[in-house]
Amino acid sequence: MKAEIKIDRLKVFARHGVLPQERVVGNDFEVTVSVIADLCEEQIENDRLSATVNYADLVEEVRQEMAVPSLLIEHVAWRIVRSIVDRHAEVESCRVTVAKLLPPIPSAQMKSASVTIAFP
Numbered sequence: 001m002k003a004e005i006k007i008d009r010l011k012v013f014a015r016h017g018v019l020p021q022e023r024v025v026g027n028d029f030e031v032t033v034s035v036i037a038d039l040c041e042e043q044i045e046n047d048r049l050s051a052t053v054n055y056a057d058l059v060e061e062v063r064q065e066m067a068v069p070s071l072l073i074e075h076v077a078w079r080i081v082r083s084i085v086d087r088h089a090e091v092e093s094c095r096v097t098v099a100k101l102l103p104p105i106p107s108a109q110m111k112s113a114s115v116t117i118a119f120p
Contacts, residue, residue, distance in 0.1 A: 001043040002092075007033040007054050007062065009099075014066040016076055021105065023069050027104075030112070031062050032097040033080065037090045048100055053088050061087065073098045077117040094119045 009030040015023045035053055043051030065079045077098045084094050099114035 001039050001044065003037055003039050003052065005035050005037060005055055005058070007031070007055055007058050010059060010062055012063060012066045014076075015069040016066075016071070016073055017102070017104070018071050022104065028101040029066065029073075030097075030099045031066065031080070032096045032099075033058055033062060033084070035084060035088070035091045038092055038095045039090065045107070053091060057087075058084065064110060073100055073113075074117065075113045077115050081117050081119050 009032055012029050012031055013026055014029050016029070017023055017027065029055040034056070037053045040051050054103040065076060065083055068076075068079070070076045070079075077096045080096045080098070081094050082118045084096075085091055095116060095118040097114055097116040101112045103110070103113045105113075108110055
């Protein structure tokens with residue numbers, strides 16, 4: 001049985017950015033994760049946590065990767081995807097969006113700048 005498990009716009013403070021100041025003062029980010037997993041129908045029917053990809057585990061994996069400063073949010077999103085795919089054999093596909101809220105671009109009014117990485 002296929003299921004989509006989604007973490008929608010998890011707010012995380014992190015220190016990612018090309019400018020040195022971004023890695024000093026940090027910024028707020030939102031991370032969205034969507035995985036398609038092949039789940040065991042019998043275990044779901046029996047209401048077992050082991051039947052699924054625990055979304056609390058996904059949140060923790062996002063937090064761990066967001067804690068490691070990077071120049072590019074593309075790199076952060078890629079690391080999150082790799083972490084999830086490597087740790088969860090039942091995950092067939094994974095899509096991660098990392099959005100930097102209020103990026104430091106002079107004279108540019110925007111809510112965020114984001115990147116999405118998908119596997120496969």
